[in-house]
Amino acid sequence: MLTEISRKRTETGTKTKDIVTMSKKKIVVLTGAGMSAESGLSTFRATGGLWEQHRIEDVATPEGWHKNPGLVLEFYNQRRKQLITALPNAGHLALAALEKDFEVEIITQNVDDLHERAGSSKVLHLHGELTKVRSTGPGAEVFELSPDQYTTHLGDKCPKGYQLRPHIVWFGEAVPEIDNAIHITGQADVFVVIGTSLNVYPAAGLLHYVPRTAPVFLIDPNEVIAPQPHIAVIKKGASEGMKELTELLKAYR
Ligand SMILES: NC(=O)c1ccc[n+]([C@@H]2O[C@H](COP(=O)([O-])OP(=O)(O)OC[C@H]3O[C@@H](n4cnc5c(N)ncnc54)[C@H](O)[C@@H]3O)[C@@H](O)[C@H]2O)c1
Numbered sequence: 330m331l332t333e334i335s336r337k338r339t340e341t342g343t344k345t346k347d348i349v350t351m352s353k354k355k356i357v358v359l360t361g362a363g364m365s366a367e368s369g370l371s372t373f374r375a376t377g378g379l380w381e382q383h384r385i386e387d388v389a390t391p392e393g394w395h396k397n398p399g400l401v402l403e404f405y406n407q408r409r410k411q412l413i414t415a416l417p418n419a420g421h422l423a424l425a426a427l428e429k430d431f432e433v434e435i436i437t438q439n440v441d442d443l444h445e446r447a448g449s450s451k452v453l454h455l456h457g458e459l460t461k462v463r464s465t466g467p468g469a470e471v472f473e474l475s476p477d478q479y480t481t482h483l484g485d486k487c488p489k490g491y492q493l494r495p496h497i498v499w500f501g502e503a504v505p506e507i508d509n510a511i512h513i514t515g516q517a518d519v520f521v522v523i524g525t526s527l528n529v530y531p532a533a534g535l536l537h538y539v540p541r542t543a544p545v546f547l548i549d550p551n552e553v554i555a556p557q558p559h560i561a562v563i564k565k566g567a568s569e570g571m572k573e574l575t576e577l578l579k580a581y582r
Contacts, residue, residue, distance in 0.1 A: 353432045354581055357517035358424060359535055360437045360444070363524020363549060364567050367418040368443055370411065373526070381407070389499045398492070399483050405495040409459050409479040412441050420523065420548075420567030421447035423575055430582045431519075436510045438525060438532050440497055453513065455506050455532055457497035466491030507531050514538040519581055521574065522547040524567050527554055544581070546574055 362372035373380055380388060381404075387393045388404040417425075425448035427433050434451045435444050440459045444452045460479075463471045464487035472487070485493045498504055510532075514520065520539040527533040539545055545560045547553070548570030556562070561577075563570045 353430065354518040355432045355434065355516055356427060356519045356521060356578070357514055357539075358433065358435045358521040358523060359514075359525065359532065360435060360439060360523045361525025361527075361529075361532075362439060363526075364420060364437070365415070365418070365439055365441050365443050366524065367420065367566060367568055368415045368441075370415055370441060370443075372524070385500060389497070390501050391499055392501075394494065394499070398494075401495070402481050402483060405459065405497065406480040406482075408440070409474070412459055413476065413479065415441065415443065417443040417447035418568050420571040421449070423568070423571035425449045427575065427578065431578070434513050434516075436513060436532075436535065438529060453506055453510055455498070455504055455510055457495070459495070459497070461496035462493040463496045464489065464491045465494050471496055504531055510535055511538050515540060517543045519543055519578065520545045522549075523570065524549060525553070546577070548574060 362370070366372050371381060373385070379385070383404055387397070388401055394401050421443050424433065424435065424444065428448075428450060433449065434453070435449050436453045436455060437444055438456050440454065440457050442458065442460055461471050461473055462481050462485075463469050466487060466489050470487055470489075472493070474481070481493050481495070483492070487493055514535045515538050517539055520536075520543050522536070522545070525532070527536075536545070546563060547560050548563045548565060548567060550564060550566050550570075552562075552564070554560070563573050565573065
């Protein structure tokens with residue numbers, strides 16, 4: 330459906346004609362661990378601040394890595410093993426389907442690849458990707474793991490001889506993609522937040538960069554922020570919530 334029309338006048342010989350270009354409205358979506366909960370990947374909150382029975386300090390910080398790199402590598406090997414059998418849920422699929430009527434950009438805090446596997450074409454991973462590893466040497470070169478070689482162990486090195494580590498942004502590390510995420514957020518015609526406790530910064534701060542004119546929807550079965558007049562809360566899980574949102578978004582096409 331036509332959503333926004335921009336007209337350009339062009340000269341063709343002596344005649345002037347209008348060229349009508351249709352541009353879709355842009356929906357920017359910020360997702361967190363709750364997005365993948367219905368795919369069987371657990372969130373932090375569900376497990377009392379633990380990630381799959383592990384303390385965050387042990388498996389998702391530079392200190393944890395220096396203390397016990399073998400444990401950290403094995404933790405992410407297990408997450409990859411879990412990811413192989415996980416499938417995108419109805420929420421992921423509904424987000425991908427929105428691309429028919431909107432330009433959709435997803436900014437995800439998730440390290441899984443379920444948005445991509447659901448068919449979403451623009452996904453920015455703020456906190457890294459399970460399917461990649463990177464060198465601990467200068468330049469921090471990134472390498473894609475092939476699904477049949479989905480593990481990394483102590484002694485696995487990059488071509489320059491440096492130990493490989495998970496391509497994950499750990500707590501306490503810089504978030505290299507945050508400027509891109511801020512830029513994308515600033516272009517939103519509609520902003521959607523799904524399945525994040527909004528406890529992790531700078532991701533949670535993206536809400537401050539949403540243009541004032543853009544409606545904001547938040548899908549989460551739990552209350553994550555105090556009610557605010559400009560945020561429409563859909564208090565449901567990702568799949569049910571996306572069903573409701575898809576209907577509501579028809580008004581914005
Ligand atoms: N799948 C993953 O990639 C994964 C899983 C666990 C943790 N993490 C990492 O942990 C950090 C945690 O921050 P966070 O805010 O993303 O997660 P979080 O665990 O802090 O919060 C999860 C949110 O999801 C909500 N939720 C639970 N079930 C849901 C459902 N069915 N549908 C929708 N929402 C649901 C919870 O109410 C909560 O608000 C992120 O940095 C992320 O990288 C990633």
